[in-house]
Amino acid sequence: MSDTEASPELSLPHAVALSWGVAERPQRGPKRELSIERIVEAAIEIADAEGLGALSMAKVASALGFTTMSLYRYVTSKDDLLLLMQDAAATVELPEPPEDDWRTGLKQWTLANVEALRRHPWYSQIPVTGVPITPNVIRLVDMALRALRPARLSDNEKMACVLLVASYARAVGVVQAEIDGTGAPAEEVTGASYAPALAALITEDRFPDLAPVVASGAYTADDYDDFGFGLERVLDGIQRYIDETSHADASAGTTHAAAPALDREAEDAALYGSDKRVKEAAKARREAEKALREARKREREALRNARERAENMRAKAAR
Known part of the structure; x- marks a missing residue:
């Protein structure tokens, strides 16, 4: 039987066949001290603690108290081991x-x-x-x-x-x-500990859309899911x-x-967009949108000025 065949009826990569329990397993000694399950469990413990880069067949063997060659009787390669680890960790x-x-x-x-x-x-x-x-x-x-x-x-x-x-x-x-x-502590993760510095550096002239978000506190908020x-x-x-x-x-x-x-509003606009009153209403909408953009700009300017005043007051109080 080849490495890619689990049985005459199934043709799977060896590690996949192992995960399903349909591959031939090595004859273990009388003490049955080593198994695929133990190997995978030890490998996961190492990867959880030290990261995937620290994982090797030799390290797993050492953790189990066996030689590296002993592991290869059960798992033929590190790639196979990774696949078995991935499947074991997917238990939810x-x-x-x-x-x-x-x-x-x-x-x-x-x-x-x-x-x-x-x-x-x-x-x-x-x-x-x-x-x-x-x-x-x-x-x-x-x-x-x-x-x-x-x-x-x-x-x-x-x-x-x-x-x-x-x-x-x-x-x-x-x-x-x-x-x-x-x-890292939560205030570093969210950036809250850097909020004053960010507020000073993220200015509206350089970051016109982000600046008001920073000023509102939303950028470094930790109470929003x-x-x-x-x-x-x-x-x-x-x-x-x-x-x-x-x-x-x-x-x-x-x-x-x-x-x-159908989007009824879009359909109506396509059908009746040439109507005089529709045109007048559309013009009024565009003017209102322009006024809203200008109002938002004034709001951002007011927020920036308020922030600058607050910073000046804090600076004076600290003197």
Whole structure:
């Protein structure tokens, strides 16, 4: 039997076959002291503590008290070990999703994935090479599809939604894990400790749109759930798509998507834009928008002046 064959019926890469338990395993000694599970567990402990760069077959063998060659009887390469580690780290437990609420279930799934990435920062450093083919990662996909069961979506659309939220979870998990790894206090992470300096450096003439955000305190705020907000908007997008489409003959796997609801205002503008009163109203709208932009500019100037006055007062008080 070749390394890429788990059985006459299955043809899988050796490490994938190992993850499914369908590959031949070496004959272990009478004490049965070493196993694939122990090797993977030790490797994960090293990667969690020291990072993926510190991981080697020799280091895993040393941690287990065996020779490096002993490990190769169980795991034939470091690449195989990484795949087995990735699958083992993908173990996530979730409550049963609501029967009629796909949104809550998918939100729970996404949050759980973020936390898994934070527990194992090295996970995202292993490149994505294709669709999931190991059991625990496939179980994650199955759990997401279970959450989406009540959603009126085709199979292709459900898989696209899983990829969408998984990508969002991966991006956020990577950032959170990197922040966790710095060990920096919250005020440094948010930039709050640098707020006065940032307010002085980020001026409206150089950064006209960011300056008022810094002045308002939103740039360094730590009491706003940016990730939660983004996730809700992603889920809003899926919900809107579901609302705007209909599907028929789901059992046959066919999908009949209804055309999105027409934007009535845009349609009317196209049909009646030449009407005299419509033109006058459109002109008034443009003038109002221009006035609003000017008002916002004055507001930014007022904020900058208020900030400068406050800084001058603090400077005088410190003398």
